[in-house]
Amino acid sequence: MSEDNEASDAPELPADAQARIGARLRQMYDHVLQEPVPDRFMSLLNQLQANPLPGDGSQRGDDNNKTDR
């Protein structure tokens, strides 16, 4: 919580090495990003939309807040 310095325990990589890593990382990431959304997710969303969850409507709030932490 307290250590707010950039690199407490290792020297920083040279900028060109950082850039190379970044480029390869993005190459991989963008590759997936450009794939079409698989059908299973369309079906899932349609299914979610069609079937309200058990307990939906009456209780919300307490239960939901837990999920994003």
Add this chain to the structure above:
Amino acid sequence: MTPSPEFRDGLLAEIPSLRAFAMSLCGKSDRADDLVQEALVKAWAAQASFTPGTNLRAWLFTILRNVYFGELRKRKREVEDVDGVHAAGLSVSGEQDARVDFTDFQKALAQLSADQREVLTLIGASGFSYEEAAEICGVAVGTIKSRLNRARVKLSEILSIETLADIGPEPSSRAVLSRNAGLASGA
């Protein structure tokens, strides 16, 4: 509250990013899609806790990484075994150059800790700020920065070792040897 079509459209639009994030975390496309599916279901159930107009992607990434790390905790030993064996067993031959770069990099990523893969991806590929990444991971900004640096250093060590290993045979045994020999900046 009835589910809003806007929320559904929002989820739909974020699926490619969620898949890319999940893939970077776990390295296997079928498992990545399972993670995305679970995150979507949870997000749907939790939509009342999302504030419209705030960063939906960050909110969804938080849910997905919590699913992933929750699973990881549950079967920690198993997962590390599988990843380790997977990484060591992949041999890379020089003929498939275009693909080598890609799998090589994934293999290197698999040798990092999940924390390190996460921070590298959030900052280096998804384009989140340090502050946003800290929020998503539930840690301090300073932790993100030092974690990121350590991840970069380790990844570059692994990658330079593998560049050397490409030249000759027996990449797996050589990787161990050259790591101990402290080869740092061969690339």
